[in-house]
Amino acid sequence: MPSDAIRAALLRRLQTYAAISEEDTRDILALPVTVKKYPAEAAVISDGQRSTECCLVVDGFCVRSKTIADGKRQILSIHIPGEIPDLMSLFLHVMDHDLSTLTPCTLGFISHDALTRLHHRRPNVAEIFWRDTLIDAAMFREWIVNVGQRPGPARLAHVMAELRARLKVIGRVDGNSFEMPLTQEQIGEALGITAVHVNRVAKQLREDGIVELQRGRASVLDEAKFRELSDFDSRYLHQSPTS
Amino acid sequence: MPRFHFDISEDDHFTRDDDGREFEDVNAARREAVETGASIARDSFIAGKVEHVVINVREEDAPLLKISITLEVEDTAHATC
Numbered sequence: 001m002p003s004d005a006i007r008a009a010l011l012r013r014l015q016t017y018a019a020i021s022e023e024d025t026r027d028i029l030a031l032p033v034t035v036k037k038y039p040a041e042a043a044v045i046s047d048g049q050r051s052t053e054c055c056l057v058v059d060g061f062c063v064r065s066k067t068i069a070d071g072k073r074q075i076l077s078i079h080i081p082g083e084i085p086d087l088m089s090l091f092l093h094v095m096d097h098d099l100s101t102l103t104p105c106t107l108g109f110i111s112h113d114a115l116t117r118l119h120h121r122r123p124n125v126a127e128i129f130w131r132d133t134l135i136d137a138a139m140f141r142e143w144i145v146n147v148g149q150r151p152g153p154a155r156l157a158h159v160m161a162e163l164r165a166r167l168k169v170i171g172r173v174d175g176n177s178f179e180m181p182l183t184q185e186q187i188g189e190a191l192g193i194t195a196v197h198v199n200r201v202a203k204q205l206r207e208d209g210i211v212e213l214q215r216g217r218a219s220v221l222d223e224a225k226f227r228e229l230s231d232f233d234s235r236y237l238h239q240s241p242t243s
Numbered sequence: 244m245p246r247f248h249f250d251i252s253e254d255d256h257f258t259r260d261d262d263g264r265e266f267e268d269v270n271a272a273r274r275e276a277v278e279t280g281a282s283i284a285r286d287s288f289i290a291g292k293v294e295h296v297v298i299n300v301r302e303e304d305a306p307l308l309k310i311s312i313t314l315e316v317e318d319t320a321h322a323t324c
Contacts, residue, residue, distance in 0.1 A: 151285075151286040151289065151290065152282070152283075152286050153286075193279075193282050194275055194278045194279040194282060195264060195275070196249045196251075196260070196264065196275055196276070196279040196298075197278075197279045197282045197283055199249075199260065199262075199264075200251055200258055200279075200283060203258060
């Protein structure tokens with residue numbers, strides 16, 4: 001993958017969320033990025049580890065998660081190309097959760113030193129990255145509401161609707177369908193229900209003609225029903241520089 | 244790893260699990276069934292749609308476990324002593 005394409009993924013995402021000047025763009029594109037390939041379900045950085053670089057998802061899907069004493073894992077967020085899931089590690093150096101790949105991934109690593117230098121040179125870029133971590137926090141708030149309050153079918157539909165809204169920004173929604181490369185076990189870990197319950201919910205959503213999950217893709221069958229069930233309002237994603 | 248099937252009944256609505264799922268042993272399958280039953284019951288009971296959730300676990304066609312969860316609400320304000 002040409003190196004410009006790697007930074008372009010980041011730039012495209014940041015531009016969606018904030019206005020970026022030409023000078024700032026030039027410096028973002030000049031960031032030194034070390035690209036590495038990862039297999040599916042591999043640890044990128046683990047809970048308790050000290051971090052010296054941030055990870056840009058160039059291609060593939062990642063998740064952040066936390067595992068409790070009895071071994072059960074809670075998936076906290078799903079990450080798509082263009083995102084830097086561990087941006088907070090720039091200031092919080094010891095990881096308080098795991099970052100791992102969901103699918104085979106191409107990841108770009110940017111050293112904390114390079115990012116800090118960029119922030120000092122370009123305060124606007126620092127603000128953009130700050131804004132990015134605030135949106136990250138807004139997504140966590142929504143995730144808590146979803147897992148804490150919605151019943152299974154709405155919970156699954158909401159995660160799907162959010163993923164679709166974010167994939168749309170990077171041009172990865174194809175008509176009524178989009179990638180959702182999670183196994184039923186992983187969806188269960190995201191929603192806080194068992195894989196068997198996920199299976200039951202997925203069957204119900206298909207039978208009700210709302211949405212279908214098959215081989216890592218979600219296809220919305222009835223847009224109106226899907227919207228009503230998911231109770232999704234994209235406001236918390238702040239997908240425009242002025243929102 | 245053995246494969247277990249989890250057939251689910253919510254009142255008279257039956258969902259057969261044709262695919263099944265692998266678990267380490269019967270204990271792991273039991274834990275999954277209990278948690279699934281409790282979780283489905285939570286959703287359905289709160290929605291007020293269902294009062295009885297049953298999970299039948301089988302290995303292939305051999306029945307293994309039946310987990311049954313029932314909602315019982317008694318109106319104690321008008322109960323006679």
